[in-house]
Amino acid sequence: MSAPLDLDQLQTFIAIVDSGSFTKAADRVYKTQSAVSMQMRRLEERIGKQLFIKDGRGNRLTVEGEKLLNYARRIIRLNNEAIAAFDDNRLEGTLRIGTPDDYADRYMPEIIGRFAKTHPNVELYIVCEPSVDLAERMHKGELDIALVTHNPRERMSDVVRTEPLCWVGSANHPIRDDAPVPLAVGRRDCQWRQLACSALDAVGREHQILFTSWSCTVVAAAVLAGMAVSVMPESALRTGMKVLSQADGFPALPPVQIGIMKRPGVSLSLMNAITAHITACLDNITPTVVDDSLEADVKSAHARLYPRLKAANMVPSW
Incomplete structure (x- = not known):
């Protein structure tokens, strides 16, 4: 009888691929x-196939490695489910x-997916609303x-992620220099809308709000269609968008900070579990590749103009 695969080696194999x-x-x-390299050598010996090949300075999976990856994920998942099924202390x-909704679109699929796999007996009830409304719901005890x-x-939260806030337009539709900047933004009390308008006013660039919506899908559609410019966190950028820099006449914006609000009285084990999953998922988020040629310009503009925005009291406390 063939010896079974080593779970520890499979977990390391998956970690290499994911990281x-x-x-x-x-x-x-x-x-x-x-030790990781030794584990992979032993796994390759056990499988009888090469799993990785050199690709420049890194490594990539072989065809056999891709095949094993699917089995490895299923084996580890079933192992975790089996352990959870007999765990008297499992979370419920x-x-x-x-x-x-813009955070839900980018972050929640991985958060929900990972949490559901490790805590299958916990029901998740998701509400998508603007931050100001969510804070009100938290105060009323309607959310955990x-x-x-x-x-x-306006509200207290624990910061779990900081990332750039970018001006974005369509990569396929140029912005006219001889007309006011068309904007697609949130409602009047949206902080990003207020920041965008204030930043354009500060550099003397005319602008006109053409689309107002809390929906990130609506705003993104207006941008991708070349009908408007908007501001978005770096991780929310989509293929087909172009980051607009100071060279395009758009001033640097301060970074976005994402925070977690917690309701007192919630089971500590449940709260710690979901918080750990959220933090881990946000750490793993990578921005969508848009226009790489402008990345250096954006970072440079942020470094030069952020102190001036702060001095002019235009930087909100996210």
């Missing part, structure tokens, strides 16, 4: 890089989670946890 390197995988599985109950735009002037 993109042996070095990063070593940190994830709490092993040295040499309901968690009411709030998030703006909320992912919001951090803004200590």
